[in-house]
Every structure is written in structure tokens, then in C-alpha cells.
Amino acid sequence: MVRIGVDVGGTGIQTGVVNEKGEILAEESIVTLTDIPFSDQILRMTSSAKSVLRTAGLTEDDVESVGVGIPGIASRETGEVIKCTNMGWSHVPFRAEWEKSFPKTVLIENDANVAALAESVAGVSAGSSSSVFITIGTGIGSGIIINGKIWTGFHGIGGELGHTIMDLDGVPCTCGNRGCLERYCSATALIRMAREAVNNNPDCRILKEVGGDPNKIQARIVIDLARQNDRMAVSLFQRWVSFLGQAIANVANFLDPEIIVLGGGVSKAGEFLLDAVRSEFPKYVLFRDQLLPEIKLAVLGAKAGVIGAAMLS
Amino acid sequence: MVRIGVDVGGTGIQTGVVNEKGEILAEESIVTLTDIPFSDQILRMTSSAKSVLRTAGLTEDDVESVGVGIPGIASRETGEVIKCTNMGWSHVPFRAEWEKSFPKTVLIENDANVAALAESVAGVSAGSSSSVFITIGTGIGSGIIINGKIWTGFHGIGGELGHTIMDLDGVPCTCGNRGCLERYCSATALIRMAREAVNNNPDCRILKEVGGDPNKIQARIVIDLARQNDRMAVSLFQRWVSFLGQAIANVANFLDPEIIVLGGGVSKAGEFLLDAVRSEFPKYVLFRDQLLPEIKLAVLGAKAGVIGAAMLS
Numbered sequence: 019m020v021r022i023g024v025d026v027g028g029t030g031i032q033t034g035v036v037n038e039k040g041e042i043l044a045e046e047s048i049v050t051l052t053d054i055p056f057s058d059q060i061l062r063m064t065s066s067a068k069s070v071l072r073t074a075g076l077t078e079d080d081v082e083s084v085g086v087g088i089p090g091i092a093s094r095e096t097g098e099v100i101k102c103t104n105m106g107w108s109h110v111p112f113r114a115e116w117e118k119s120f121p122k123t124v125l126i127e128n129d130a131n132v133a134a135l136a137e138s139v140a141g142v143s144a145g146s147s148s149s150v151f152i153t154i155g156t157g158i159g160s161g162i163i164i165n166g167k168i169w170t171g172f173h174g175i176g177g178e179l180g181h182t183i184m185d186l187d188g189v190p191c192t193c194g195n196r197g198c199l200e201r202y203c204s205a206t207a208l209i210r211m212a213r214e215a216v217n218n219n220p221d222c223r224i225l226k227e228v229g230g231d232p233n234k235i236q237a238r239i240v241i242d243l244a245r246q247n248d249r250m251a252v253s254l255f256q257r258w259v260s261f262l263g264q265a266i267a268n269v270a271n272f273l274d275p276e277i278i279v280l281g282g283g284v285s286k287a288g289e290f291l292l293d294a295v296r297s298e299f300p301k302y303v304l305f306r307d308q309l310l311p312e313i314k315l316a317v318l319g320a321k322a323g324v325i326g327a328a329m330l331s
Numbered sequence: 332m333v334r335i336g337v338d339v340g341g342t343g344i345q346t347g348v349v350n351e352k353g354e355i356l357a358e359e360s361i362v363t364l365t366d367i368p369f370s371d372q373i374l375r376m377t378s379s380a381k382s383v384l385r386t387a388g389l390t391e392d393d394v395e396s397v398g399v400g401i402p403g404i405a406s407r408e409t410g411e412v413i414k415c416t417n418m419g420w421s422h423v424p425f426r427a428e429w430e431k432s433f434p435k436t437v438l439i440e441n442d443a444n445v446a447a448l449a450e451s452v453a454g455v456s457a458g459s460s461s462s463v464f465i466t467i468g469t470g471i472g473s474g475i476i477i478n479g480k481i482w483t484g485f486h487g488i489g490g491e492l493g494h495t496i497m498d499l500d501g502v503p504c505t506c507g508n509r510g511c512l513e514r515y516c517s518a519t520a521l522i523r524m525a526r527e528a529v530n531n532n533p534d535c536r537i538l539k540e541v542g543g544d545p546n547k548i549q550a551r552i553v554i555d556l557a558r559q560n561d562r563m564a565v566s567l568f569q570r571w572v573s574f575l576g577q578a579i580a581n582v583a584n585f586l587d588p589e590i591i592v593l594g595g596g597v598s599k600a601g602e603f604l605l606d607a608v609r610s611e612f613p614k615y616v617l618f619r620d621q622l623l624p625e626i627k628l629a630v631l632g633a634k635a636g637v638i639g640a641a642m643l644s
Binding site: 182308 | 413461477616
């Protein structure tokens with residue numbers, strides 16, 4: 019038997035056939051369309067699932083279940099997507115609609131939780147009983163695994179590390195509050211800090227890299243220059259890593275999982291980021307002379323969405 | 332069969348005989364002595380346990396296990412107390428020493444975790460599968476219950492909500508860091524805020540209540556005056572409740588337990604505090620239009636330490 023994993027994103031929707039070992043047998047990607055009726059959106063997804071099954075030489079009879087990861091929250095009981103801003107969904111009957119054209123059990127879960135599950139079963143935290151997966155990109159997402167299972171909280175609203183408050187009365191957040199953790203630790207945060215810094219330094223290397231246009235600054239550019247020991251980039255990177263270290267310490271102080279996995283676009287900075295974070299976060303852990311959670315980089319990358327979704331149960 | 336519960340505190344040590352329903356059959360208290368050898372400290376505790384058993388008309392043969400709550404951390408594997416600042420203990424062989432004079436299985440656990448367990452089995456969160464207990468006193472302690480069991484983390488260093496960072500580069504904390512949550516949400520924090528405020532208001536009611544001596548300000552005094560609608564006290568209380576609301580929202584956003592229980596000295600403020608917190612914390616929850624964790628006051632009070640310790644398994 020195989021499982022279908024669907025990774026719904028704001029720009030593309032990946033669908034894969036996944037075997038019991040967590041290996042992708044076939045996959046395909048379709049462009050996300052948000053300006054068509056909801057029922058048509060789902061029909062495009064089930065068509066993609068059927069197409070990828072054909073590619074794998076299988077039929078619907080070979081499918082045990084379907085898992086879907088979304089950038090939002092869903093109800094486990096009703097199969098309704100409660101909120102998914104990127105897709106423009108609010109209280110839509112995802113499962114019911116899906117089953118009209120693809121009558122198999124459908125499980126829907128937040129995409130950070132799905133990636134956390136994938137890494138904890140088939141990725142870098144495989145074999146661990148507890149882990150917290152932190153995606154560092156435009157925002158900060160997180161997924162909690164406890165005793166080998168996704169923990170979304172009792173009401174399904176947990177795992178939102180990015181919106182815990184880290185700076186009282188701090189930087190305004192898109193969510194309407196101030197001082198949310200993702201305002202300090204995301205790629206967006208590093209870009210904001212760099213834009214502020216280049217204002218007073220028209221001759222800096224960061225500006226040169228982007229042809230003098232601060233709007234073209236990316237997190238990758240700052241991190242690459244820090245790696246090359248550019249003084250301003252090093253200073254920005256260190257400040258940002260200190261924030262990220264405090265965020266990770268918050269997870270260690272409160273939940274203390276076996277492993278903390280860093281994923282998302284920024285994690286491509288690799289060992290350079292990992293080394294910096296590993297030396298920074300213990301400063302903020304209360305019992306820092308004890309064994310602490312291991313910090314590791316995600317290894318499944320973009321495949322985590324499809325693999326993790328297929329593993330939902 | 333009964334269990335012995337021991338609640339080790341900085342001023343007193345409570346020992347109780349607890350039956351299977353979580354009821355205390357007999358208990359006694361001894362004064363904490365920290366200036367005697369460790370072996371004598373333990374001997375006083377095992378003597379107290381024997382004495383309280385006699386009071387209950389029972390013998391050591393009736394005892395299934397012994398549980399001990401400490402204001403610190405211990406190793407489940409070795410029975411060693413790793414750190415317990417109030418008692419002056421650092422890496423002491425608690426279990427081994429205890430068993431010399433009272434040869435029964437001894438389980439040692441952090442006192443906030445013990446209180447969390449007590450409330451979740453025999454108190455206000457009884458029957459819930461997940462809860463977070465927050466003690467609001469001199470500092471902020473917390474205990475996490477997941478699937479009916481204490482979660483201290485993989486390395487035993489979790490549950491330290493009080494030392495998660497809530498204000499980057501904020502108020503210095505006793506732990507050596509800055510901006511720890513307990514610097515804003517504890518009784519100590521409210522007292523600090525009140526002391527700062529009375530400086531510029533020599534005629535305020537808060538100062539009158541303490542005979543003009545800011546050092547005599549207690550959290551209870553500020554809260555009582557806020558209840559009586561004293562303008563300055565109301566303003567202080569509201570600001571402090573906003574911090575506490577953000578701390579509670581952090582727990583809801585990240586872990587989302589079924590119930591969040593407020594205990595510790597400050598929780599004696601009762602419904603007045605509860606109402607204020609219940610209306611404040613949802614403002615800071617990302618999915619605030621969903622069902623949120625219930626906020627409740629602890630009901631076992633000082634007995635939670637003995638009852639919870641006896642329930643350790």
C-alpha cells in the first residue's frame with residue numbers, strides 16, 4: 019500500500035506517492051490558483067493525485083490514505099480547513115470536497131507540523147521521541163513532536179512559536195500584535211535589520227551586492243557576506259543569531275525536546291548558521307550546565323511537505 | 332497501600348501520608364535546616380515520614396512509594412538532586428541517602444511539576460489530558476502535563492517558563508540573563524512596578540497602606556487597592572496583567588494545553604485576577620477566534636506539594 023502526500027503552498031502544490039519507508043515513488047507539481055472556485059481548486063488537486071498515481075503505475079486501490087499539509091489550521095474531526103490565509107480559505111469543507119472525486123481517508127495538518135513529522139520519521143530527527151521543528155523563512159513556523167506524534171495542542175492552535183511574544187511592546191507584527199518572535203528571528207527580520215544598517219553606510223558591501231538598492235537585500239546575501247568576514251554583515255548576523263539563540267533557548271527552557279531541527283530557506287546557510295546557533299543558545303538556558311537539546315539542520319528540504327503529509331495518521 | 336509525599340521548601344518540609352484517592356490521611360511539617368550535613372537533613376525527613384506514618388496508624392509495610400518535590404531539578408535515573416539552590420544542594424545522592432533509613436522506592440521531581448500533577452489528578456484540572464500549571468509568586472514556576480503525565484523535557488530541564496525571554500535586552504534577572512518572563516509577571520515584578528510608581532507620588536494610597544515605606548509594598552496590597560478602584564493601583568495592576576496575559580498567550584500559542592492553571596501566592600487574588608487574565612490573554616493569541624485553553628485557579632493550595640509528590644510514578 020502507498021499513501022498520497024500533498025503539500026499545499028502559496029505558489030505551488032506538490033503531490034507525491036510515498037511508500038511505507040517514506041520514499042517518494044512519483045511526484046508532480048501544479049501551480050496554485052486562488053482565483054477559481056474552491057471546488058475547482060480541490061478538483062485540480064485530486065486530478066494531480068490521480069495523475070501521479072498513474073506515473074507510479076498504481077491505482078486508487080493501492081492508496082491507504084491521503085495526507086495534506088496546509089499553511090494554516092484544520093479541524094481533525096470535521097476535515098474542515100479553518101483558516102488558510104494564503105489560499106483565501108476560511109472554514110471550507112476540504113475533506114468533504116476532496117472525497118467527492120477521490121474517495122479515500124483525508125487527513126489535513128499544518129505544514130510546519132507535517133515537516134516536523136517528516137524529519138522525525140524519515141529525516142534528521144528520525145528515532146527521536148520528541149523534537150521541535152523550526153522553519154526560518156519569511157516568518158517563523160514550528161511543529162512539535164512528542165512521543166513520536168504531532169502535538170498541535172488540545173484545540174489545534176499550538177505550534178505557533180513565531181507569534182509568541184519575545185519583546186514587550188516591540189516591533190509590530192502582521193498578526194496585529196507587537197514583539198512577536200518572528201519579527202526578530204526570520205529572514206524578514208535579518209533583511210529589515212540590514213536595510214536599517216545600510217541607510218547610514220552608503221559604501222557598504224551589502225549595498226554593492228544589490229546594486230545600491232536596499233529593497234533587493236536578501237537574508238542569503240547578508241549571511242554570505244558575514245561568512246566572508248565583512249564587518250557590517252558579521253555584526254548584523256551576530257545580532258540576529260543572538261535573537262534566534264534566545265528563541266531556541268525559550269523552546270529548551272519550556273519544552274526541552276530531545277532535538278531542535280532548523281529548516282526553511284535560511285537553514286540553507288548550513289554549518290555556518292548551525293555553529294553560530296549552537297554556541298549562542300546555551301547562554302540563555304537556565305540549566306545550561308546540563309545536557310541540552312541537540313540542534314540539527316533539516317535534511318528533507320522541500321520534500322518534507324509531501325513525505326510528512328503522507329505519514330499523517 | 333499508601334504513598335508518602337514530601338514537599339521540600341526553603342522554610343519548611345511538609346510530609347504526608349496519601350491514599351489512592353489523593354486524600355491526605357496524616358501530615359506534619361518540620362522546619363528546613365540548611366546548616367547541617369546533608370545526611371542529617373535526609374535523616375530528619377525520613378524520621379518525619381516514620382512519625383507521620385505512626386500518626387496514621389500505619390507502618391512502612393503499607394507504603395508503596397515515596398515522592399519528593401523539590402525547588403530544583405533531579406535525575407530520574409540516578410535519584411541524584413542535580414541542583415536545588417534553596418537547600419544548598421548540588422549533585423547530592425538524595426535517593427541513595429534516603430533509602431539508608433527508609434528503604435522504599437523514592438521518586439524526586441521539581442515542585443512546580445509536582446503541583447501541576449496534583450491539580451491534574453485531584454484538583455482543578457482533574458480529568459484533563461493536558462495542562463500547564465503556572466505558579467505566580469516570588470518567581471514564576473511552571474509544570475507541564477501531557478497525556479496525563481508530567482513532561483519535564485527530554486533532558487529534565489523543561490518547564491522553566493519563568494526564564495523564557497519575553498523582553499529582549501529587558502530587566503536583569505537573577506539567572507544572569509535579561510528580560511526573563513518572571514521579571515514581568517511575578518509578585519516581585521508587581522512590587523517593583525509599584526515601588527517605581529510611588530516614587531513620584533508621595534501622597535498615593537499604596538504608600539499610605541505601608542506607612543510610607545516602599546520596602547513594605549506587597550503584591551496583595553496593590554491588588555487589593557486595584558479591587559477598590561484606586562487609580563494608581565488599577566493602572567499598575569492592568570499593566571502587570573497585560574504582561575501576565577502575554578505570558579499565558581505564549582503558552583497557548585506554542586503548546587495549547589487543554590487548561591492553564593494559575594497557582595502560587597498571587598492566585599489568592601481569586602476571581603478578580605482570573606477575570607482580568609481571561610479577558611486579557613486572548614488578545615495575544617494568534618488564532619484567537621478559535622477555542623482557547625481554559626484559565627482556572629489552582630484549588631489544592633499548599634497541599635498540592637504533598638499530594639502531587641505522593642502521586643509520582
